[in-house]
Amino acid sequence: AQTVTQSQPEMSVQEAETVTLSCTYDTSESDYYLFWYKQPPSRQMILVIRQEAYKQQNATENRFSVNFQKAAKSFSLKISDSQLGDAAMYFCAYRSARRGRDDKIIFGKGTRLHILP
């Protein structure tokens, strides 16, 4: 079974600084997606960034980028120029990309990110 582990329950970063959230996962599959979701106080689940396992290039979305290490099964999220609006719970997540497999999303326990003004 696939698992997703986030070892940092909480983190803090100074506004405008850079922070990296860690995530490791376990799977025997070779074809999958990895995600980072943001959940602000409103509780809405917001997709921040997606990485396809077959792509070697790390995904980037504006101030958000990932460091995808497939062999090490590591998937960290870097937030540059942190803003007060980045304060939220961040979930690392996994989903199979194999045709015929169920496409449920498996979530880590989350990392609560605090932005210090």
Place this chain on the structure above:
Amino acid sequence: DSGVTQTPKHLITATGQRVTLRCSPRSGDLSVYWYQQSLDQGLQFLIQYYNGEERAKGNILERFSAQQFPDLHSELNLSSLELGDSALYFCASSLGLAGASSYNEQFFGPGTRLTVL
């Protein structure tokens, strides 16, 4: 706004009762997923329907059931409620199935907050 709607937003009920949560997927989406977010279990997948048929089951209790209707909206029924069922219940929808299209993103609704007293 993801285009997925969930009603009600909040629900307060007593132990032993039965409730129904409703989800309307985005226009054109055939797959509906239910997730439960609780303090002790985190975010976990409950069940998926695709075009009216049950597609995948996760950690869904026998007291819980779901269905997807011909108009593609879905309902999650929770019965014999216990204190531990208090959680945020998310519905997500997607166009199809994993591998059937290029990506098949799941779009999350705003959730229904269930409180069992």
